[in-house]
Amino acid sequence: xxxxxxxxxxxxxxxxxxxxxxxxxKWQKNTQLLKRNSINVETVFANPKAFEANKRYIDCDxxxxxxxxxxxxxxLANYEQSRAKVINHQLGPKGNAKTDFIIDLHNTxxxxxxxxxxxxxxxxNKKMGAYVLSVMPExxxxxxxxxxxxxxxxxxxxxxxxxxxxxxxxxxxVIRQDVLDWMENMTxxxxxxxxxxxxxxxxxxxxxxxxxxxxxSIELPQxxxxxxxxxxxxxxxxxxxxPLKAGDPIFTLFDGGEITYQGDYEAYPHFINEAAYYxxxxxxxxxxxxxxxxx
Amino acid sequence: xxxxxxxxxxxxxxxxxxxxxxxxxKWQKNTQLLKRNSINVETVFANPKAFEANKRYIDCDxxxxxxxxxxxxxxLANYEQSRAKVINHQLGPKGNAKTDFIIDLHNTxxxxxxxxxxxxxxxxNKKMGAYVLSVMPExxxxxxxxxxxxxxxxxxxxxxxxxxxxxxxxxxxVIRQDVLDWMENMTxxxxxxxxxxxxxxxxxxxxxxxxxxxxxSIELPQxxxxxxxxxxxxxxxxxxxxPLKAGDPIFTLFDGGEITYQGDYEAYPHFINEAAYYxxxxxxxxxxxxxxxxx
Numbered sequence: 001x002x003x004x005x006x007x008x009x010x011x012x013x014x015x016x017x018x019x020x021x022x023x024x025x026k027w028q029k030n031t032q033l034l035k036r037n038s039i040n041v042e043t044v045f046a047n048p049k050a051f052e053a054n055k056r057y058i059d060c061d062x063x064x065x066x067x068x069x070x071x072x073x074x075x076l077a078n079y080e081q082s083r084a085k086v087i088n089h090q091l092g093p094k095g096n097a098k099t100d101f102i103i104d105l106h107n108t109x110x111x112x113x114x115x116x117x118x119x120x121x122x123x124x125n126k127k128m129g130a131y132v133l134s135v136m137p138e139x140x141x142x143x144x145x146x147x148x149x150x151x152x153x154x155x156x157x158x159x160x161x162x163x164x165x166x167x168x169x170x171x172x173x174v175i176r177q178d179v180l181d182w183m184e185n186m187t188x189x190x191x192x193x194x195x196x197x198x199x200x201x202x203x204x205x206x207x208x209x210x211x212x213x214x215x216x217s218i219e220l221p222q223x224x225x226x227x228x229x230x231x232x233x234x235x236x237x238x239x240x241x242x243p244l245k246a247g248d249p250i251f252t253l254f255d256g257g258e259i260t261y262q263g264d265y266e267a268y269p270h271f272i273n274e275a276a277y278y279x280x281x282x283x284x285x286x287x288x289x290x291x292x293x294x295x
Numbered sequence: 296x297x298x299x300x301x302x303x304x305x306x307x308x309x310x311x312x313x314x315x316x317x318x319x320x321k322w323q324k325n326t327q328l329l330k331r332n333s334i335n336v337e338t339v340f341a342n343p344k345a346f347e348a349n350k351r352y353i354d355c356d357x358x359x360x361x362x363x364x365x366x367x368x369x370x371l372a373n374y375e376q377s378r379a380k381v382i383n384h385q386l387g388p389k390g391n392a393k394t395d396f397i398i399d400l401h402n403t404x405x406x407x408x409x410x411x412x413x414x415x416x417x418x419x420n421k422k423m424g425a426y427v428l429s430v431m432p433e434x435x436x437x438x439x440x441x442x443x444x445x446x447x448x449x450x451x452x453x454x455x456x457x458x459x460x461x462x463x464x465x466x467x468x469v470i471r472q473d474v475l476d477w478m479e480n481m482t483x484x485x486x487x488x489x490x491x492x493x494x495x496x497x498x499x500x501x502x503x504x505x506x507x508x509x510x511x512s513i514e515l516p517q518x519x520x521x522x523x524x525x526x527x528x529x530x531x532x533x534x535x536x537x538p539l540k541a542g543d544p545i546f547t548l549f550d551g552g553e554i555t556y557q558g559d560y561e562a563y564p565h566f567i568n569e570a571a572y573y574x575x576x577x578x579x580x581x582x583x584x585x586x587x588x589x590x
Contacts, residue, residue: 022526026549054573109466171404171466173570177529177547231317234472252472254321275468278349 001124003198004100004161007041008091009034009187011105013063013155014276015050016172019183020105020165034187036195042099046087046155049079054173056276063104064153068094084155092158095150101161103190104154105183108168109275110284111238114182115140116190117164119149124161124197126292130205131193136185140241141211142166142270143290163190169238172275207294212241212268212287220283221251221259229253232273232283240270244286251283296419298493299395299456302336303386304329304482306400308358308450309571310345311467314478315400315460329482331490337394341382341450344374349468351571358399359448363389379450387453390445396456398485399449400478403463404570405579406533409477410435411485412459414444419456419492421589425500426488431480435536436506437461437565438585458485464533467570502589507536507563507582515578516546516554524548527568527578535565539581546578 009027011020024043027034034041050057058079065084070076071094091099108115116132118125121143129141144164149157156162165186170179196202221230230253236244244250244267251259261267267286271277274284304322306315319338322328329336345352353374360379365371366389386394403410411427413420416438424436439459444452451457460481465474491497516525525548531539539545539562546554556562562581566572569579 022523022549109469169466171464171570172468173573174404174568175526176532176568177526178532180526181529228317231470231472231475234476237471237473254317273469273471275466278468 001122003038004194005039006099007039007101007103007191007194008044008099008159009041009103009105010044010046010155012048012051013046013104014056014061014106015047015052016054016056017105017107017170018173018175019107019167019170019180021045021051022175022180023105023184023187034191036191038195038198039191041191044087044091047080047083056172063155066094066155066157067153068150070153087155088158094158097159099159101194102156102159102163103187104156104162104164105187106164106166107170107179108166108271109171110240110270110272111169112166112240112270113138113140113168114186115142115166115270116186117142117144117166119144119152119154119157119162119164121145121292123295125163126294127197127202127205128163128190128193129211129292130209130294131196131202132186132189133209134203134205135189135192139186141209141292142287143211143213146214165190205294209292211290211292212270213290215265215267215286215288217282217285219281220278221253222281228281229255230257230259233258236269236272236284238272240272241268243267244269296417298333299489300334301394302334302396302398302486302489303339303394303454304336304398304400305339305341305450307343307346308341308399309351309356309401310342310347311349311351312400312402312465313468313470314402314462314465314475316340316346317470317475318400318479318482329486331486333490333493334486336486339382339386342375342378351467358450361389361450361452362448363445365448382450383453389453392454394454396489397451397454397458398482399451399457399459400482401459401461402465402474403461403566404466405535405565405567406464407461407535407565408433408435408463409481410437410461410565411481412437412439412461414439414447414449414452414457414459416440416587418590420458421587422492422497422500423458423485423488424506424587425504425589426491426497427481427484428504429498429500430484430487434481436504436587437582438506438508441509460485500589504587506585506587507565508585510560510562510581510583512577512580514576515573516548517576523576524550525552525554528553531564531567531579533567535567536563538562539564
């Protein structure tokens with residue numbers, strides 16, 4: 001892999017996830033903070049109109065608009081679809097991007113702590129996970145590499161390398177200091193990693209570490225009219241990345257009943273009860289544990 | 296005081312506070328759940344359009360529209376101002392209401408636990424606080440009785456007696472089971488209390504208990520252009536109802552500085568970092584401890 005020279009740090013992809021937006025303001029006032037010798041860092045405020053409206057998005061979720069076919073489809077012309085094309089022009093174009101690496105900053109209402117979502121499992125990403133865990137032991141590494149970067153619809157997939165920094169729990173439209181500090185520390189750890197990777201000066205890293213990989217999303221219980229009839233079970237709430245075994249309660253019904261997890265694998269739920277996922281009636285993501293080995 | 300015969304239980308006054316809305320659905324399906332012998336209970340879904348839009352409100356905060364002068368002002372005609380007049384017609388009219396007692400159900404993003412906000416400090420309210428604490432020791436009682444019911448702009452002030460059930464922490468647009476359970480338990484405790492009060496069958500209650508009273512609201516730090524320059528300090532975040540003394544840090548500035556509390560009284564912050572208060576740039580409410588004595 002060639003060196004990472006041009007990096008974009010993106011905040012406000014969702015207008016009510018405040019940590020990235022306020023960090024961008026800080027970094028834009030003091031550009032020294034993101035500076036590293038071997039790289040050039042650009043900051044991008046992805047969805048200013050949604051921030052102004054204090055909403056996740058105006059017309060549709062911006063972070064689902066970056067497949068090659070959607071970017072090429074000029075009939076997709078609402079606000080976020082238009083922003084996607086502008087951002088692709090600015091940082092991309094996807095497939096032949098002038099940006100080498102994108103760090104996209106997000107918050108979740110789920111108790112995921114400081115999570116680093118990696119979209120590839122090549123040497124660069126596996127070592128990034130190891131490095132971030134070495135300087136932030138409280139961090140969690142999650143792979144969403146089940147499809148290629150080309151197929152991903154995330155903003156961070158415009159470049160050949162991209163990650164999502166996902167920090168919670170934080171309610172929508174709130175700034176928590178602990179969450180802001182985690183996001184700033186993780187962003188700095190990633191930039192430090194790239195600097196060291198470019199210079200071939202990485203410290204010794206563990207040859208193996210534990211991470212998670214995305215498997216599937218599961219829905220909140222509904223009746224046959226599509227009405228919601230239950231909620232995330234209190235035993236699962238806030239227990240992101242804690243194992244769930246077949247037979248464990250997963251939902252409580254409003255009438256008092258319970259639904260248990262019936263999967264055929266030990267699941268590690270995350271994005272548990274994320275507010276933004278109610279739009280699609282999603283209750284949580286399920287993952288598996290993955291042992292990452294560095295060659 | 297005459298008996299409480301007609302009660303309204305109101306949910307969805309704010310459209311993105313889900314606990315009350317989902318409890319109403321449950322109670323409307325099974326009307327036995329709220330039934331008590333000496334009272335008639337009506338349920339009211341106050342702001343259905345805001346719930347549909349998944350927002351606190353469409354045009355303005357419904358729970359600020361219930362002063363006598365605003366209710367009488369026909370020029371105030373936006374959605375929530377119109378809803379206020381309709382609800383006042385249904386449950387009131389304020390000053391001569393057909394409803395004896397209103398229980399208005401709210402959520403907060405702040406770590407307030409199950410809080411009971413009382414708008415009067417007469418015998419009925421003081422005993423209600425004592426009774427609720429006796430059956431829910433984790434509850435907190437807060438008096439917002441600094442002005443009369445007539446002067447209050449809250450929905451619950453339509454009737455001669457009204458309380459706000461305020462449960463958190465819960466992000467906007469989410470249902471947490473722990474928060475839902477607390478709200479259901481507190482509503483049942485209040486209805487049980489009214490039943491016992493009506494029948495003059497209250498159990499022995501402590502003659503004194505600790506509560507809080509609202510004193511003032513304080514703002515997030517801004518520069519002289521009105522731009523936000525800081526956030527709630529991590530030592531204060533989630534510490535609702537924990538004392539704050541002069542000299543304690545209260546805000547962290549984005550540039551790294553700190554602002555300390557400089558008040559002349561031991562303050563008990565609550566509604567700390569409530570998402571909905573950012574509209575008015577409010578950081579939290581400050582209260583004082585109050586010893587409530589029952590004669």
